[in-house]
Amino acid sequence: MPDQVTFREAMTAVLRETLAANEEAFLLGEDVGIYGGAFGVSRGLVEEFGPERVLDTPLSEAGFTGLAIGAAVMGMRPILEIQFSDFITHCMDQLVNQAAKLRYMFGGAASVPLVLRTPGGAGTGAAAQHSQSLEAWFVHVPGLRVVMPSTPADAQGLFRAAMADPNPVLFYEHKLLYNTKGVLPDEPEVYEIGRARCTREGRDVTLAAAGLMHNYALEAADTLAEQHIDAEVINLLSLAPMDSERVCESVRKTGRLVVVEEDVRTGGWGGELITRVAESPAFYALDRAPARVACADTPIPYNKRLEASIRPSPERIVEAVTQVLANDPGRYA
Amino acid sequence: MAIRKKSSASASEATIAALPAERQRALLEQMQLIRAFDEKVDKLYAKGAMHGTAHFCVGQEACAVGTLCHRQEGDVITGTHRGHGHAIAFGLDLYRMAAELLGRATGYCGGKGGSMHIADVEAGMLGANGIVGGSMGIACGAAFAFKQRAQDHVAICFFGDGAVQEGIFNETLNLASIWQLPVLFVCENNQYAMSLPSEKATAGGSIAGRAASYGMPAEAVDGMDLDAVFTTAARLLAGCRNNGPALIETATYRYLGHSKSDANRYRTREEIAQWRANDPIERYSRTLTERDVLDDARSAALAESAVEQVEQAFARAERDPEPELASALEDVYA
Ligand SMILES: Cc1ncc(C[n+]2csc(CCOP(=O)(O)OP(=O)(O)O)c2C)c(N)n1
Ligand SMILES: [Mg+2]
Numbered sequence: 001m002p003d004q005v006t007f008r009e010a011m012t013a014v015l016r017e018t019l020a021a022n023e024e025a026f027l028l029g030e031d032v033g034i035y036g037g038a039f040g041v042s043r044g045l046v047e048e049f050g051p052e053r054v055l056d057t058p059l060s061e062a063g064f065t066g067l068a069i070g071a072a073v074m075g076m077r078p079i080l081e082i083q084f085s086d087f088i089t090h091c092m093d094q095l096v097n098q099a100a101k102l103r104y105m106f107g108g109a110a111s112v113p114l115v116l117r118t119p120g121g122a123g124t125g126a127a128a129q130h131s132q133s134l135e136a137w138f139v140h141v142p143g144l145r146v147v148m149p150s151t152p153a154d155a156q157g158l159f160r161a162a163m164a165d166p167n168p169v170l171f172y173e174h175k176l177l178y179n180t181k182g183v184l185p186d187e188p189e190v191y192e193i194g195r196a197r198c199t200r201e202g203r204d205v206t207l208a209a210a211g212l213m214h215n216y217a218l219e220a221a222d223t224l225a226e227q228h229i230d231a232e233v234i235n236l237l238s239l240a241p242m243d244s245e246r247v248c249e250s251v252r253k254t255g256r257l258v259v260v261e262e263d264v265r266t267g268g269w270g271g272e273l274i275t276r277v278a279e280s281p282a283f284y285a286l287d288r289a290p291a292r293v294a295c296a297d298t299p300i301p302y303n304k305r306l307e308a309s310i311r312p313s314p315e316r317i318v319e320a321v322t323q324v325l326a327n328d329p330g331r332y333a
Numbered sequence: 334m335a336i337r338k339k340s341s342a343s344a345s346e347a348t349i350a351a352l353p354a355e356r357q358r359a360l361l362e363q364m365q366l367i368r369a370f371d372e373k374v375d376k377l378y379a380k381g382a383m384h385g386t387a388h389f390c391v392g393q394e395a396c397a398v399g400t401l402c403h404r405q406e407g408d409v410i411t412g413t414h415r416g417h418g419h420a421i422a423f424g425l426d427l428y429r430m431a432a433e434l435l436g437r438a439t440g441y442c443g444g445k446g447g448s449m450h451i452a453d454v455e456a457g458m459l460g461a462n463g464i465v466g467g468s469m470g471i472a473c474g475a476a477f478a479f480k481q482r483a484q485d486h487v488a489i490c491f492f493g494d495g496a497v498q499e500g501i502f503n504e505t506l507n508l509a510s511i512w513q514l515p516v517l518f519v520c521e522n523n524q525y526a527m528s529l530p531s532e533k534a535t536a537g538g539s540i541a542g543r544a545a546s547y548g549m550p551a552e553a554v555d556g557m558d559l560d561a562v563f564t565t566a567a568r569l570l571a572g573c574r575n576n577g578p579a580l581i582e583t584a585t586y587r588y589l590g591h592s593k594s595d596a597n598r599y600r601t602r603e604e605i606a607q608w609r610a611n612d613p614i615e616r617y618s619r620t621l622t623e624r625d626v627l628d629d630a631r632s633a634a635l636a637e638s639a640v641e642q643v644e645q646a647f648a649r650a651e652r653d654p655e656p657e658l659a660s661a662l663e664d665v666y667a
Contacts, residue, residue: 034598
């Protein structure tokens with residue numbers, strides 16, 4: 001059995017590899033130095049690469065995001081960490097009006113090769129201002145790429161792809177993933193941003209998800225298998241661009257679609273994915289109405305049971321699939 | 334360092350020594366309650382008995398107590414993520430705070446907010462805040478309402494040395510100054526924003542100095558010295574009321590980690606020990622003893638009673654029910 005590594009270890013390793021390989025790469029963010037980052041991802045890096053390459057910033061998210069954009073325009077390779085993805089609200093102008101726009105607005109004369117890493121998601125009891133999944137906002141902004149790894153291998157593959165990309169990439173890490181384990185391939189696998197992967201083949205229903213929710217979908221698929229329901233799981237990996245084509249291909253086989261996302265249902269990226277399927281010829285392959293499993297349209301409550309009650313879970317995915325299959329074929333309520 | 338642009342409102346300074354003995358002891362008791370509360374919560378986290386996270390203000394008690402004891406009826410406050418001390422010094426109920434931390438329906442937020450969001454809006458406690466600097470605008474808004482309505486209340490706005498580096502610090506200090514809003518900005522400079530030393534993050538070195546450049550009275554004070562905080566806050570608050578903003582920078586220290594867990598890799602044991610040697614509670618106890626307001630027996634009894642009150646608050650809260658699941662969907666309107 002090959003060695004397992006945690007998602008956190010995989011991230012630290014790929015950051016180390018990147019900093020070692022590219023003199024122009026640098027890491028900046030709050031407490032990324034001696035503290036090692038709020039979630040311990042950059043532990044040991046300042047000791048290895050020094051405080052000129054691993055920079056502890058003051059609490060100035062807008063300012064240092066702007067600085068990263070400027071350095072990127074100059075051809076450097078900033079990797080910035082926003083300590084909790086909720087605080088990305090402070091960076092909105094810089095990301096939306098600056099990073100996303102420069103290349104296009106300047107007629108292709110600039111590029112902004114930066115990677116913004118940020119831990120998102122709920123399930124930790126951190127309440128309404130430290131638990132959100134706001135990635136759909138950026139899916140709505142042309143000019144930003146948004147990726148979301150699920151496993152240690154994905155984390156490394158997607159991170160390398162993000163670093164190789166000449167455009168701004170938002171790299172969402174779910175807090176509950178850091179301690180999860182997986183195996184790394186012997187030879188680094190090439191990931192392409194915007195290319196989904198089928199992680200489990202099945203005939204009865206397509207589960208499309210990303211990040212931690214993809215792992216929930218796999219768990220749900222195991223439970224469904226015990227009930228003789230054969231689920232296919234598509235790991236989107238990237239939300240922008242979104243590989244809806246791969247989902248359509250799967251739907252043409254299964255005829256059913258359940259999308260799983262942790263952001264709130266209304267205005268989430270799941271609605272976009274289902275719309276794209278509905279707009280494509282795969283629509284005719286559907287024999288049940290598609291469904292979404294998403295967070296309830298509320299802020300995240302503190303109490304553990306309340307929090308669990310509004311979040312997607314493997315159980316809720318199983319429920320949704322059961323419901324979808326219980327609908328009469330071709331007759332939508 | 335003291336930077337003052339305006340002369341103080343009253344000629345004679347307010348001092349703790351001039352208060353009745355009972356009041357002097359009550360201030361000690363408040364600091365002890367805050368400490369007992371945070372030490373209890375710290376223990377609960379260490380035992381794994383608590384959900385989420387919390388930030389402790391052990392060591393910083395004099396800042397909240399020395400400013401908020403001047404609060405008058407109608408004044409409001411905004412707190413921070415490190416907010417239990419603000420809430421207790423404001424006068425919130427230990428039991429309902431404990432209930433909130435335990436996620437109970439009887440907590441201040443019905444179990445939906447937790448440590449970082451304790452609030453009692455009706456009473457004028459406009460909330461702790463999980464976003465650094467997040468409450469600075471809210472405090473200005475409350476002060477704006479007082480001014481528009483010609484009320485002589487003040488908004489007291491707590492924030493850390495870290496918040497000073499956020500854009501909103503500039504925007505709100507400027508707004509408060511150009512519109513002459515009655516806000517007392519209270520910067521608890523506990524020397525660190527998580528792991529970043531304040532001296533490495535603060536260009537120009539002085540937070541009070543920065544505030545003075547917005548044209549408001551601003552003073553730096555020893556935040557481990559309750560007497561000093563009391564007197565300075567009294568003076569600045571008097572200047573704020575019916576008038577414009579002011580800022581007090583309290584030099585203080587958090588003894589415990591940044592949040593429930595912290596390896597303290599960014600500071601030395603010696604440094605922590607040095608600050609602890611200047612403990613605000615011990616220091617104030619000594620002062621009261623010298624003033625013959627306190628003796629050892631009384632001091633021990635107060636400390637014991639603080640621990641007892643906190644224990645009772647948690648014991649009672651623990652027996653309370655958790656919120657109904659349906660409450661997750663309450664107060665949602667869009
Ligand atoms: C906008 C924002 N950025 C980052 C954080 C994460 N964070 C919480 S507290 C903190 C340090 C704040 O330092 P300071 O303002 O000095 O307050 P202290 O914790 O020292 O009381 C950080 C980085 C946050 N909550 N909000
Ligand atoms: Mg601080």
